[in-house]
Amino acid sequence: MAQPRILVINPNSTEAVTRAVDEALSCYADDAQIRCVTLKEGPPGIELQQHADSVIVPLGQLLKREEGNHDAFVLACYSDPGLHSLREQTKKPVLGIGECGLLTAMTMGHRVGVIAILRKSIPRHLRYIGAMGIGSRLAGERALEIGVVGLQDAQRTAQRMVEIGRQLRDDDGADVVVLGCAGMAAYREGLQQELGVPVVDPTQAAVGMAIARVRLGW
Amino acid sequence: MAQPRILVINPNSTEAVTRAVDEALSCYADDAQIRCVTLKEGPPGIELQQHADSVIVPLGQLLKREEGNHDAFVLACYSDPGLHSLREQTKKPVLGIGECGLLTAMTMGHRVGVIAILRKSIPRHLRYIGAMGIGSRLAGERALEIGVVGLQDAQRTAQRMVEIGRQLRDDDGADVVVLGCAGMAAYREGLQQELGVPVVDPTQAAVGMAIARVRLGW
Amino acid sequence: MAQPRILVINPNSTEAVTRAVDEALSCYADDAQIRCVTLKEGPPGIELQQHADSVIVPLGQLLKREEGNHDAFVLACYSDPGLHSLREQTKKPVLGIGECGLLTAMTMGHRVGVIAILRKSIPRHLRYIGAMGIGSRLAGERALEIGVVGLQDAQRTAQRMVEIGRQLRDDDGADVVVLGCAGMAAYREGLQQELGVPVVDPTQAAVGMAIARVRLGW
Amino acid sequence: MAQPRILVINPNSTEAVTRAVDEALSCYADDAQIRCVTLKEGPPGIELQQHADSVIVPLGQLLKREEGNHDAFVLACYSDPGLHSLREQTKKPVLGIGECGLLTAMTMGHRVGVIAILRKSIPRHLRYIGAMGIGSRLAGERALEIGVVGLQDAQRTAQRMVEIGRQLRDDDGADVVVLGCAGMAAYREGLQQELGVPVVDPTQAAVGMAIARVRLGW
Amino acid sequence: MAQPRILVINPNSTEAVTRAVDEALSCYADDAQIRCVTLKEGPPGIELQQHADSVIVPLGQLLKREEGNHDAFVLACYSDPGLHSLREQTKKPVLGIGECGLLTAMTMGHRVGVIAILRKSIPRHLRYIGAMGIGSRLAGERALEIGVVGLQDAQRTAQRMVEIGRQLRDDDGADVVVLGCAGMAAYREGLQQELGVPVVDPTQAAVGMAIARVRLGW
Amino acid sequence: MAQPRILVINPNSTEAVTRAVDEALSCYADDAQIRCVTLKEGPPGIELQQHADSVIVPLGQLLKREEGNHDAFVLACYSDPGLHSLREQTKKPVLGIGECGLLTAMTMGHRVGVIAILRKSIPRHLRYIGAMGIGSRLAGERALEIGVVGLQDAQRTAQRMVEIGRQLRDDDGADVVVLGCAGMAAYREGLQQELGVPVVDPTQAAVGMAIARVRLGW
Secondary structure (H helix, E strand, C coil), X not given: CCCCEEEEEECCCCHHHHHHHHHXXXXXXXXXXXXXXXXXXCCCCCCCHHHHHHCHHHHHHHHHHHHHHCCEEEECCCCCCCHHHHHHHCCCCXXXXXXXXXXXXXXXXXXXXXXXXXXXXXHHHHHHHHHHCCHHHEEEEEECCCHHHHHHCHHHHHHHHHHHHHHHHHCCCCCEEEECCCCCHHHHHHHHHHHCCCEECHHXXXXXXXXXXXXXXX | CCCCEEEEEECCCCHHHHHHHHHHCHHHCCCCEEEEEECCCCCCCCCCHHXXXXXXXXXXXXXXXXXXXXXXXXXXXXXXXXXXXXXXXXXCCEEEHHHHHHHHHCCCCCCEEEEECCHHHHHHHHHHHHHHCCHHHEEEEEECCCHHHHHHCHHHHHHHHHHHHHHHHHCCCCCEEEECCCCCHHHHHHHHHHHCCXXXXXXXXXXXXXXHHHHHCC | CCCCEEEEEECCCCHHHXXXXXXXXXXXXXXXXXXXXXXXXCCCCCCCHHHHXXXXXXXXXXXXXXXXXXXXXXXXXXXXXXXXXXXXHCCCCEEEHHHHHHHHHCCCCXXXXXXXXXXXXXXXXXXXXXXXXXXXXXXXXXXCCCHHHHHHXXXXXXXXXXXXXXXXXXXXXXXXXXXXXXXXHXXXXXXXXHHCCCEECHHHHHHHHHHHHHHHCC | CCCCEEEEEECCCCHHHHHHXXXXXXXXXXXXXXXXXXXXXXXXXXXXXXXXXXXXXXXXXXXXXXXXXXXXXXXCCCCCCXXXXXXXXXXXXXXXXXXXXXXXHCCCCCCEEEEECCHHHHHHHHHHHHHHCCHHHEEEEEECCCHHHHHHCHHHHHHHHHHHHHHHHHCCCCCEEEECCCCCHXXXXXXXXXXXXXXXXXXXXXXXXXXXXXXXXX | CCCCEEEEEECCCCHHHHHHHHHHCHHHCCCCEEEEEECCCCCCCCCCHHHHHHCHHHHHHHHHHHHHHCCEEEECCCCCCCHHHHHHHCCXXXXXXXXXXXXXXXXXXXXXXXXXXXXHHHHHHHHHHHHHCCHHHEEEEEECCCHHHHHHCHHHHHXXXXXXXXXXXXXXXXXXXXXXXXXXXXXXXXXXXXXXXXXXXXXXXXXXXXHHHHHHCC | CCCCEEEEEECCCCHHHHHXXXXXXXXXXXXXXXXXXXXXXXXXXXXXXXXXXXXXXXXXXXHHHHHHHCCEEEECCCCCCCXXXXXXXXXXXXXXXXXXXXXXXXXCCCCEEEEECCHHHHHHHHHHHHHHCCHHHEEXXXXXXXXXXXXXXXXXHHHHHHHHHHHHHHXXXXXXXXXXXXXXXXXXXXXXXXXXXXXXXXXXXXXHHHHHHHHHCC
């Protein structure tokens, strides 16, 4: 059988995020042909609902162009912008990393903690978790809230993740943690070791589910 | 005090819907200056998630142009497309008819029945009700499923609404019904008399809440 | 059209509360004829379930006397005592400030924080929120717990509200706050400025919804 | 140890109901001194929310008179009118048959079906189930809807109960049924045999829990 | 009538726990013949899911041997291991202390706090509370986390319970507390006095419900 | 990289089920080394809670023997017996088909319908769905109820599946269907074509998730 061809779309225009996503997926090198692309029409980051909503039409256009060349599509933004629009547009599997990250976490612990980048994204994420009907499994969501400069400093970001992760674990009772953002997989293992609870990179989770869906033909 | 100036936006491009919405709001003639506009970039109807998502950017542009001339904004589509994007864009009140229709119905009965036009819209509506966290108040949602031609025949539409309304009341236990669409207010009173339970036109509900919000300055 | 005639009933016997409610509704002066009355049979405050239950029969008698002269009725107590009894008694709209304050807040933020006066009222309020089916939207409820003397000191009350409001916002994640009591509207704007999130006075919210209901004839 | 003295209060004024309740509790003859009384101020039946609310003050007065002579109190009306008021008034256990009937049923099956007398009572019951937070365990509630005359005909009542019970079991998936009314225990065993699923008389359930509470001193 | 014969089974092999359970049930001495037995095949304590699952088959064998000599059965482990298996095996009532402790607490307060022995048991308990559908009534669960040696020191255990109980009451909003373990009844009254909210020993609660079930013949 | 070695365990002793499971997983032939084994200690089928509970200890022993030779483990019974016990026993991934089938279905539709073999299994499944906290996504569960002989007749089984699937789709509103049993994958595609909504074979879903988990090292 041919390997599944998975298109992973970073809906923001920041190439560094796309590269980080690409690296995180090297574990699937033997299983699938994975191609990671940047939505050049996207904003530098998806921080607001406006950002999320603004990328849906260009995502649809990208899907139209690429549909024939791939077997499944993964939206690499924790807010899963346009997920249901894209699903209407193609019969091939389209998966969102928010959805898959949370569902996968639900197989690894009972109470899921989420690490967001920004506090202002949390209500948006909570609306999504409500739409998914899994709110009773959420231990809590907390934000790094360190800004763009802070995020460029890998050591400071790692430190802050551990801080927030500990609050999720100790104050909110999380026994599994999801990184609420694409492109953070490099922090996953270190954070997991510090916290002693599983940490899920949602893009890795989604691509795994996408490969399976292609294999199964549904 | 000056009267509140409310802009009601029909996000589909069908003028007849805008006119029907306008007529339904004549009851507020003494209370507010209400202007109903059609989003010319919109599709003829919002049937799919793609339709809903496609209007968000043009809605934002419309809001930008009109923000200075109005005190509050009402999205006249039961799917409330772009509601949270628009709220980020302005400090003035933005209300959606889906949200306000359902919340208002919750003050008139315990179990809310929704009449949709199309069966394929129901999962989208259910995701929204999930995001709102009010799913336990939903008795059920059922679709007219009569197509564009059927909808142009007012008598047939009225008849079908009564049929569906009775199923919501008798089989699903609804004690209040929401019209899950803009521009159907003309059917409201007749349906209410047939069913013997309150029927809510969501646009009327939303404009009432918008006027109050302007008066209160929040 | 004649202006809606709204009767706002303070179910406790404290005239100062009725006056505070009346002042808070001056924003509707151009929209409706609003009359605020005190239930003279009520206790000085509704602190216990017994207080709430004890006013239902006299509220029904008041409604009977006043039904002909008004178009809608608002119960100005956050516990909405007798709401469903009164609704059975009249075909005109009867709205409770607890219900309307919470539902209105749900259009302004995703996670609602409530400021109660007394800790012992919280279980009663939570039962009500459970009955409304909106528990997943509650960030938390916290009490001022400063007693009657404290409440007479406006500065101390304002200060305490800010303290509690900050806990709701920062510890519980509230992005909108409801004043869980009638007659506190004077604190609303200051609190809102301190917190940076919307603050809802429930009586103002309920009267706005009542005016709309009269206009709509349902 | 002295036997627990349980006062069972029928909040409606129909002596026949009180007698039926008394007979149903004969099984506890060796365990407790049970006294069943009729609230003479009550309406003939608790059909409306108004009826339920109207009995709360007289129930409080009855409790005041009888508190010294009894160890625990059971409210023998499925709507549990005034339950939380009475609990505030005494440190002795006060139990409601609605609450105890449902909680006991939850130990006998997973999905609870409720047989109400009247359809119009169902929203009131659903509000209560919402307040209790057990809505996900409710399979459904259906009404006999046979009126006072029908209820006096025991054979017709039994027949109708079987009909409704079968709908709860087969259409709603109930695997345990609660009689949503006091004074119907005589039908319990026959109905249980017909349905093949456990049927709970809520007064019997509540008195059992009351006896235990007295024994335990909490 | 003959007294109900209740078999209380401690599924762990620690006789001291069985003795503690037995003493806690002396209050029912006039009401029932209660026999407490130790499952000799059980582990010293039920700490892990593996422990809980490992006792189900031997519990079924014990039930088979003892079924004829008793009228009802109580599983004296807060995790209710094998509850539904045992219910399939006999037509006589089988009650679990976890289930009955929580349901009884729901008649004594609105928000239930649970004191666990070990933090690692909490996800297991939460899964069970989810299966029961009562999660919205849970204020929180917190663990003593003091180990076997700590538990043997009664004074230290009592102290730690008060600490944890205060956190449940003050930080989580619990207005009733359940001891999340068998054999802790000796601490109940002291804890209740310290906290000022009701404290439920689940074994006492379950045996009370079991006696009633026998009396009622269902 | 070496291919993931997945052990799929059929906890019932019926070899035909194991063979059917094995065939259904041929789509993963290029991705993983999959070995399907029968738990010889298991009952012929898992119909009762007793059956599910009885296999947990032998499953643990099997896991102990096989842990070293495999990278991940899949429990091929929709009731996921012993899932949490096995997870405590090993650090390698253990996935249940019930859990993974439902979570995967949640990425393919909004309202999940489940086809059970036997009506008496439904309460057990509902308890599990409650424990998972996904009850609001369940459209309904209905049983084939055709017995062992009926199941051996493939044509009759397929027919009955279509019947039940249509009820789930039309009466319960399901837009995705899960086969609530292992070993039924052969019916999946035909059923999907008849219903026009996606149909999930839970074993296929679980093995896909297991392969991903091995690749990711968590």
